Amino acid sequence: MFKLNLKIALRNLWKNKGFSLINIGGLAIGLASCMVLLLYVAYEWSYDKQFTSNDKTYVVYQNMEANGKTFSWAWTPNVMAGEVQAKLPGVKYASHSTYPRANLITVGNNKLISKVVFADPSFLKILNYKFLKGNPVKVLENLNTIILTKSFAKKLFGDEDPINKTVKLENQEVLKVEAIIEDIPANSSIIFECIMPWDLFLKRETWAKENNWGNNMCLTLVQLQDNKFFTAANAYIHDIYKRNQKENLAVALLHPLSKWHLYGDFVNGKSVGGKIDQLKIFLLLAFCILMIACVNFMNLSTARSERRAKEVGVRKAIGSSRQSLINQFFLESILITVVATVIAFILVEVSIPYFNNLLNIKLEIDYSNFRFWAALFILMIFTGFIAGSYPALYLSSFEPIKVLKGLKLKTDSSVSVRKVLVVGQFVFAACLIVCTAVIYQQLNYIKNKPIGYDQSNLIQIAVQGKMYENKNLELLKTQLLKSGATSDVTFFSMDVTEGGNNTINIQWPGKNPNEEVSFNHRSIGYDFIKTIGTDMLSGREFSEQHPNDSSNVMLNESAVKMMGLKNPIGSVITFWDTKYTNVGVVKDFVVESAYQKVAPMIFRLAHNEDISVILVRLNPGQNISSSLNKIDALVKEIEPNYPVSRKFVNESFEVKFQDEKILGTLSNWFGCFAIFISCLGLLGLALFMAEQRKKEISIRKVLGASTANILALLNKDFIKLVAIANVVAFPLAYLVINKWLSAFEYRVDISFWPFALAITISVLIAVLTVSIQSVKVAKANPVDALKYE
Template structure:
């Protein structure tokens, strides 16, 4: 029976080639979009699945309140470790202190490379269940040991066995390779951890870390834990909530609250507002899941519309089948078989489309998704997907077509009915409502990105590069290198800073100044810079003066940005003193010598943070900032800079970043969403137009004789075009008026997440409506004009 159903279904599809191509093509596109979105969602949801203990691993988080605004972050004070070990270890199987992931220079013989990695405590490899390829699993047992990822070991040693070999780190100390572990996958939180060194090495070789052992006010560290088997994240969070507040009296005013953030939430639900977890990337999972469902729905609507539109042509077939004894259930099975065959062919084409587009999609989405050929669960899901799609696409046509009365059909009195086309009209309206909403959403996303991109950033990022200076070799050599680089004529100015231009690495409080409001809790971005910082960035001085080497007192000078002046409530800031009351033996007060224009160092979608730029007395910067010579090409300048660099630092790899590229990365996430939305919107419109094209073709074919009569009676091409087009234009107009309020509501809610955001303008919605109508006119016009220009004699000669 099933074989017979499929055979008849194949004959019907082969007989109506144009209809079949439109149906299969539309479904294939819809299924391809749904498949690739499904793979993307699966990759998002499986983030960190590599770690066997994922459900038990968490990061200790801290919320603090400044002036009634609560902020949440991963940074915690170092004394918290001993507080947990001494009073709360029953809750934990492992507790691991960690540095932030930073770049280090690794050297073996004449081979020197730069890689990102962490300093972590001994339990880290077991907690993360690292797959050890060579060496010992407890490779952090000795203070001078280092564990390398597979690719890092290969880059350093080639085919040589790395175990037991000594490598030099930052020209500062020698470390012995004790283990090589499998490279962590791209969709994991520790993907950038290419080496791990003992926490004890970090704590004993950096003076500021030593001094932080009993300093509750220095939140500069990370702590990861694996909870015990007999407890839960929620229970531990309630237990540790007030640990810092109970042990740190000076911090009570900030109401520090500790809690655990499970690993499963690090990637998808890491956003906090006012101390509460409010989501994160999970919103994009929902967004693209909805887009995928709607795109597939559009393709299924095409199938329904074209199947029901051809109802009169298949009415006699249904009548004959019923008259010779076919039951309605058998007819439904027949039509569902056709639907299944179409969907099966469409799925095969969809897989081919996904394979062709996966590389480009990975580049666009910044993923490393591979097609899961060997995954049985994928193919089981695919089978369910095919069956559900076939049922969704074929159910309405099957029920509709199988309901015809054989007597009316065979007597020739069958009419589809005055309201037979109403379901098709509703489906067309639904299609274009979705498409227009997609258009509006995509335009607004791109508007928001461009709005932030065009925002004044306060400094000149063009022709500016930054060179990391993490090695001890750079200590005390800033003045020498500045002289050398300037003499090379490759740069026009150079400065140093304790953080990169596009980020804020340090925040401080505990300052006092004249007129400070009682109870005011300040939070200031802190950057130590050389005197040439403003000049090298072309940062405008709006009040007072810049740092100067001619004034010895400038070693205790400070520049504030405009936001900081307003934030601190200073009316005449120049010459005012700011004292650091957070230290037992504070440095001399800082004297405000100038105010600089606000510069964006954090998110371009957020207000500029209040910041202070302090004269760097220690000379231990993290970056050189070099302003390239505009009279020469960037390539020529970089080549000269590298040559000078290698003359002084032959054992350190030359690294640099263009600041404009680093700033551009701040838009990467939104741009990816915008581009993907644009592609999916284009495909949604294409699928909708395929259905519209098919419907127009059918209507033109159905009304061939009517068109012939009208032309004989003098109807013009425009009259015929208008007759065939106006109904579809009416439907699309209705779609626009439904889509606009829906899109406005959704996108206005999305924009509320950005303090610095575009204002929704009427022309965005008008443009989307005009675009939808224009596409409709183009789609319908092809068939309408073709029918209008046809010879009426051919359509009437059989009468």
């Protein structure tokens, strides 16, 4: 019986090639869209879950109340790990490490800037990376040693065995390679290319040896023996700061490593979501697109009901049961789904490199993973049964006597079901249009919102090696200005687009002793205001004409407002127990999130050891390429042993919008796919209606109706359906997009335009889709439809 049903299914598909192509194409696009979205969700979901005991591993977070709210960050003191290991209930391992940082690694003439982590041995017991060479038990115990990832070892040594060979760190420390580990997966929160001992970090950074509970400078990881200890451990760690430093008001908490990436947003010291909210949107999007594709299959299959009615009648008349007919239609559905899945698979493989490049992610299909094939099989069977369910039940219900006598089938209920399905499709499509339009508006608003300084032609150069020595920084500044490649040059204590370097240890006249205020603090060079293109609101900036500026500070306008200073110029500010005089008020500019208000900031005059980057404004009258070549050559003259590390500030700033860019891009792409598939659904209903009404249309033509009259008649019903869909969709879209926007302090207002756009696009799509089919019917010879009457 199965063989016979398969033959009938194949003949039907081959006989109706156009119908089959539309059906397979719609399902293939729906399945491909669903698969790409599910791959992305799986990729994000698997973050930090590659470690054996990830479910028992926690990141230590610090909560600090300041500026009227609670700040949460995964930065802790260097003494945290030792205290946790000794006193926290149920601890198996506790580790402290630096976050990945850029350092020069050299082998002969091969000089590479690498992402480096300094860590203690427990780091590799908690995060059990796969060792390819070396003894995992003994690593990170000796001072001058290093562990390399597989690809970085190849960059340094080629095909040679790197074990026991030496590399140089910053042209100073000679380190022996003691192990090689697998490359760090892209879906890991800590990405690095080599690990070095924590003791080496202390040797190089002597300030880090001080046991200071107020200096949050490292990452602390904790692994419990069992999660039954979590409640007691989390309760104990809560007051760990206060127990060790009475005046320290910070509190600590254990945040699961497996949730670090997905649940990174904190409100009032508690995790409230983050990336997981985006994944929920994409899961819903994947499910809805697949459902739209299935609905199309239903509509297109039942649109051919009259053509298949006699087949059903004959088969029932010669003894076929309804169950066998249901099996026949389900087999056809699954057969189409299998073909669609193969095409979808090809589409996914072709599109993955594009999405990886566009979104800067690393999606890939793991063909060796049984779970992937199981998920694909379940998705295929689920789609086949859902898509074929209504056609199978509807077509198999025809009564053979009525069909074979040529009596007209009763189709009112099927038409109603199809109308509901089409309305559902366009509800989703209209929601997508509105949400995508608002996401686009919000992203553009933030990108174009004044950030307080001019990013154009502003580059930052990392200060490295000999650039710190003696007068080299001033010499380089002088040479850069003389070269004509730059118009302005200054110094800054860190990447101008990064956050960090916060303190609450600032006092001022009239400060409430019970109030904690968090300030960003930065060290800057002369000509800072002019170079970055911001403004002084009052007072002056640091100048070589004022040799005592090392005892002065400048404040931004948010700091002045926070302090409540009526006459800020001349006010005495106590910063880390040293008194400074404020000489200027700088206009607010964004250094952290463009979505949040600018934090209070205090500026000091930079000394050589404070400077991390040189900020350079390119000369607008010179060719950019030749200017960059001149800058690189001058930097190389000062420090020939390091590769020049420079980047445009606007490129660094663009990274801040990565999550919203992914959301906007995927919404745009798959929104278009959903709309296209919805058009196929509408085409299915138009085919059905045209077939049902072809005699009515022919009679109208005979009586003198024009093609335009008939098109208006047929389109009227569909425009009603689209109008109903929009009425249902708009409140839903408003609720969804308003909730999304509520996470931003700076946000666009939800205007009428996205809804107007949704109405325009949906009506236009409906009219064009229906008209394409209706024109064929309206222009057909009425004799063909009426000749049997």
